[in-house]
Amino acid sequence: MQDGLLPAQDRAHLIASAQKSPVGTQLAVKLIAFNDFHGNLEAAGRNPGVARLATVIDDLRAENPLHAVVSAGDLIGASPLLSALFHDEPTIEAMNRIGLDFNAVGNHEFDDGREELLRMQRGGNHPTDPNTGLGLADDLKDGRFAGADFAFLAANVVDTASGQTLFPAFQIREFLGQKVAFIGMTLEGTPTIVSPSGVAGLAFKDEADTANALIGALRAQGVHAVVVLIHEGGVTTGGANSCEGVSGPIVDIVGRLHGEVDLVVSGHTHRAYNCLLANRDGRPVRVTSAGSFGGMVTDIDLTLDTRSRDVIAVSADNRAIPNDDTVAQSPALTPLLANYTALADGPRKRVIGKITATLTRASTAAGESALGDVIADAQLAATDDAGLGGAQIAFMNPGGIRADLPYSAPGKTDGDVTYGEAFTVQPFGNSLVTLTLTGAQVHALLEQQFTGCTVGYPADAPPAGQPFNRILQVSGGFSYAWQEKGTPCDNVDPASIRLNGAPLDPAGAYRVTVNSFMADGGDQLYVLRAGTERLGGAQDLDALEAYFTANPAGVAPGPQDRIQLAP
Template sequence: MPPIIPAAPNAMRHLPALAAVLLLAACATAPKPSGPVELRILAFNDFHGHLETPAGGVPVPDPARPGQLVTVPAGGSPYLATWLDTLRAGARHSITVSAGDLIGASPLLSALFHDEPTIRAMNQMGLDLNAVGNHEFDEGRAELLRMQAGGCHPVDGCRFDTRFEGARFRFLAANVVDAASGETLFPAYAVREYEGIKVAFIGMTLKGTPSIVTPAGVAGLRFDDEVDTVNRLVPRLRAEGIEAIVVLLHEGGKQRGRYDQCEGISGPIVDIVKRLDRAVDLVISGHTHQAYTCLIDGRPVSSARQYGQVVSEIDLRLDRASRDVAAVRLNNVVVRTDVAPKADQLALIAQAKAQVAPLAERVVGRIAAPITRQLSPGGDAALGSLVADAQLQATRGAGAQIAFANGGGLRADLASQDGVLRYVQLFTVQPFGNRLITLTLSGAQIVALLESQWQGERFNPLQVSAGFRYAWHAGRPPGRRIDPAEVTLDGVPLRLDGRYRVTVNDFLASGGDGFTVLREGREPVAGLLDIEALEAHVQAQDTLRPPALGRIERRED
C-alpha cells in the first residue's frame, strides 16, 4: 500500500484565521480523482539464489543483423536491483512479485548459508510478495518458515550474519495446507490498495510438488489443485469488495519464440488458465524457466525465464467505477549487465564470496573437455553417466552393482575454462546434498522402474552406471516399452527373480519424481552425500573425460 503521510499535529492553529478558512473551503470543493488508476507489477521467477550473473545469457534481436539473434549477458542481483529501480521510477504505483523458487538449487554462494544471502538480497531490492515454489521446500517446512520469520539455523547457527532477520516480503501458499490443522502454511493471498481500489494477489505452487521434492520436506502438508484453490477463493475476495485478481503461480509452460513472444504455448499452464474463474485478470507463472508474454483463452499470462535474467513489466489499468482491471500490458525486459550495478548488492556478494572462498576454490581435479547434460537419442547423457559411475564406486562397499541418478538433480554442465576443477563447479552440478542409499531390488522391480520413466507423455530418463545397459522401444505402448531380455548387467540379462544391490539418492529412494518402485527396496544402507561421491570420483582420476554414450538405446519399433 502506498504510504500515507499524516499532517503535523494541530498544524491548522498556526495558520492565520483567513488562510485556514480558505484552505477548508478549497478542501471541501476539491474535485474527486477521476480517470483510471495505473499499477505497474514487476515480476520474476525461478531466481534460485543466483546472486551473480549466470553463465550464458539471453538471445535478443541483433541490431547489426536484422532477423538474427545475439546472446547478451543477463541477470545477477546487482543488475536486477538496478533494473527494478529503473522500471519503478516510471510508475506512480508499483509492486514487485515473484512466482516462486527464489531459493533452493542455488549456487554455493547462497546455498552454503542456507540461502540467507538471497533473502537479504530480496529485502534490499524491495521484493513485496513471493508465491512458494517447489524448491522452497528443499530443506523442509521448518526451514521455509525460518526464511519468513528469521532466526539462526538450528544446526549451523548464523553463518552468514550474526543474525538473520528473515524475509521482509510475504510468502504466499494458497494451496499448501497443514493436514492436521487445515490451515495454509502461509497466507493464501495478499491485498494491496491503490487510490481506493483493492487488488488481490493469490500465490501458490504446483499441486505436483510432493512428487518432485524429498517427501520428508513436505511431510504433513497437502498440496491442493491449483484451479480448485483459486476458484474457491474468488467468492471470498468478491465479498471483501475485491474485483481485481492476480494469480502468482509456480507452474508454467513452454513456447518456441523469443523471451517476449508466445509461439506455440503448451504445458500445464494452458489447461490451468482455461479452467480458472473468469474473475481472474492476470496470471504470472514460473517453474519451467521459460520466458513468454501470452494471451491464453483471453487472459494475459507472463513468465520471466530464470535466475533474474528477465523481468516482466506488467501495467494494469484499474477502473474506478468497477474497481476491476480494465486493461493489461505485458512487456518482458532483459536484465542486461550494461547498467550500473547496485552497491548494496555488490557488497552482499563480496561478503559471501569472502566467506565461501576457502571451500569454493579448493582444487579437486582436472577436466579435459566439458561434460554436459545433453541427452542422446536413447536418453543418457555424459554428465549423468559420470554421476551414476561416481555413486556406484562410492557404494561398492554396500554391495552396489548398479546406480541410477535423476537428471533433474543435475543443475549445470561440468566445465572449466582453465582445465582445473574446483569444488564450486562440482557443487553447481549437484547442489542438493542428497545422501546415497543402497538397497535391494529384484530384476522385475528394476524393469518396472525403467518402465516408470514414462509418466504420461513425458519421458524422464534415469541416468545409469557403467556395465548396465538396456534398450527401449518407442513404438510400443506404456508399460511394455522395455523387453527384460534386453536389460543387461555386465553383458548378462537380468534375472527377473534375481536380487540386485542398487544405489540411488535419498530423493529417489523415497519415491521422488514418481519413481515409487524404489520405495519397495529392501535392506537400505546409507552412504556418502552425492557431492562427496562425485568429488571422490574426480580425485581418483588424473584427468576427467566425458564417458561414452550408448548405455541406453532407443529403438523405433
C-alpha cells in the first residue's frame, strides 16, 4: 500500500480514471465515516441533527456508486432524551434509514450491558420497559423494534466462556469483485471506563495485536485491502484536517499495525483530525476522526489496484456540517424525528426547577465545576437522612456530567430547568448508593482519581488505563487539596482532607454517597467496591429534581471552593 497527501487535482484524476472502467487497472471506492454520534438526533447548537447528516451522506454517496458508510463507535449511549427515553431505538432506526453499513462498538455501547447491546443488533422490545417498539411502521418488524440493519463489529471483545467474539471481528465488502475488509474494535481499556457489571464475562484485547492476528485469515480469502474502524483515538493541536502535535493511544496502536492495514478510522476523543501515522514498518497510514455528534463526516477515497487487489492511495477530507438551511433535512429522516418528538415532548418540556444563572461544567484549575458542586449537593441531600445515620459526603464523577444547564434556551422561560435539559446533563440512569468507608479509604478514593494508585484493587481488576485526571465533584462541607506528583497514591495531602472543617480520621467510619457506576468500581475507583453497609437510593436524575423542588427560588452555581491545588 502507498499513501500520501494528494493535491486536489491529483485526487480528482485518480477518482476519474478509476471510474472510467470498472474492469480497468484501478478502482475508486468512497467511504463516508463518522464517530461518537451519541444519539444526537436533533439539531441543537452546533449539532446539525441526523436529518442534515443524512443529506450530506446521500450527496457523498451520489459521487460514487461504489461506497460504504462506516462509524467508529459510540453511536449510542450518553444520548440526549429523544433517543435515550426510548433506549436508543430511535438512533438505530435513524441509522438504518441513513444506510449505515458498519459500526465498531465503542465503550458507550456497553452502558446498559451486553444483552442490551445485543438487542440493538438483533431487535425485540426492551424486556422491562413498555416505551419501546414505538417507531414508524417502516422501522418495526411484527410491531416490535427491528434492530440494526447494519453490522456491529467487535474484533477485540471476546466472551471468556465461549472464546468467541461478541460480534463479528470483520466483514468483507466486494466492490466490482474487489474485496475490502472492515475490522471493528473498541479500546482495550473499555472495562476501566464503563460499569464493570456491564462487561462481566467479556475480555477486551489489545487493539493492534487483534488486527494483526486477522491479516492471515483475510489474505486466505484474497483480501489485501484492509480498513480498521477503531473506537480509540488521539488529540492534535491543529484543525480538523491537520495532524499537528498528534498524541494519544492511537499513535502507539498504528505504530504497531501490520503493513496490510491501509486506513484507520478512529474515534473516542471527540477530536477531528486527518493524519498520516507510521505503521510498524515505518510506512504512513491514513488515520482520521470526524469529531462527534454528527457535526462532521470524513469523505475518504480509496484507490485500489485491481491486479494486486491492494490499496494504492488514500485521501480524506473532514467536512463540517452546518446547522442551518444551507443543508436540507432529509425527508427520509424527518418523519422519524417527528414521531419521536411528539412522543417525548410531554416529559422533556416539563419544568422541574429554577436556576439563577447557567450551571456549567467548566472547571477551575483544581478540577471543580459549578454544576458538579450542585449535583454532588443534590445527591447528598437525597441521602443525608438514609439509614445508618445518613450520608455525610457525596462524590460525583465528571464523566457522568454530559452538558451544561443553560439559564436561557429557546422554548422556555429564562431560569427554568426542563426535564429534558436535566436528562441531557445526566443521561445514564444511575441509582445512588450510600456506603461506609474508613477515612483511609476515602483518601485512597481521592488518590484513585490519578491512574496508578491500586489500593483496594480486586484481583480481577483490569490493567490500569492511560493516565488521566478525573477529578471527582464533592458535596458541600468536604474539602481537600491535591497536586499530581507522578507518584501513585501520593497526590492528595491527607492533612487537607476535611469534613465540616475537621480533619478526616483515617480509622473513622464515614457514610458516602456515589452513583451505581462508581460504586461498581467504574473509572477504576475500585476502593468503592470495598464499601460496606450499602444502601440503594433514588436515581440520580430524581435526586437532582428533588433538589430543585427543595429550592424553589432557584439554585445558584456552586462555589467551586471545595477542591484546591496544593502549593
